[in-house]
Amino acid sequence: MQKKEPKTEEIIRIIRKADSGQTVEDVCREENICVQAFYRWRLKYGRMEVADAKRFKELVNENGKLKKMLADEMLKIRVLEESLKEGGKRLR
Numbered sequence: 001m002q003k004k005e006p007k008t009e010e011i012i013r014i015i016r017k018a019d020s021g022q023t024v025e026d027v028c029r030e031e032n033i034c035v036q037a038f039y040r041w042r043l044k045y046g047r048m049e050v051a052d053a054k055r056f057k058e059l060v061n062e063n064g065k066l067k068k069m070l071a072d073e074m075l076k077i078r079v080l081e082e083s084l085k086e087g088g089k090r091l092r
Contacts, residue, residue: 008045008050008053008054008057009050009053011041011045011053012045012048012049012050012053014027014031014033014038014041015038015041015042015045015046017030017031018038018042024038024039
């Protein structure tokens with residue numbers, strides 16, 4: 001069974017452990033994670049604090065909602081354009 005990825009707060013805590021002086025290998029062994037995952041997390045969350053990470057997550061969710069709204073509106077416009085084209089053909 002695959003392990004779940006830790007929450008953002010836990011990831012930042014793990015990164016801070018390594019920043020405080022422990023070696024990356026020791027931190028990874030303690031937390032039972034691979035070194036590659038640690039460095040991937042460090043690239044993504046390295047300079048963030050917990051509050052920044054929460055705000056980042058909120059922005060990602062909001063961006064997803066906005067993209068969905070835009071796609072819905074574009075679909076409505078396309079349907080209206082198609083119906084206008086078909087309606088114009090009937091009138092001739």
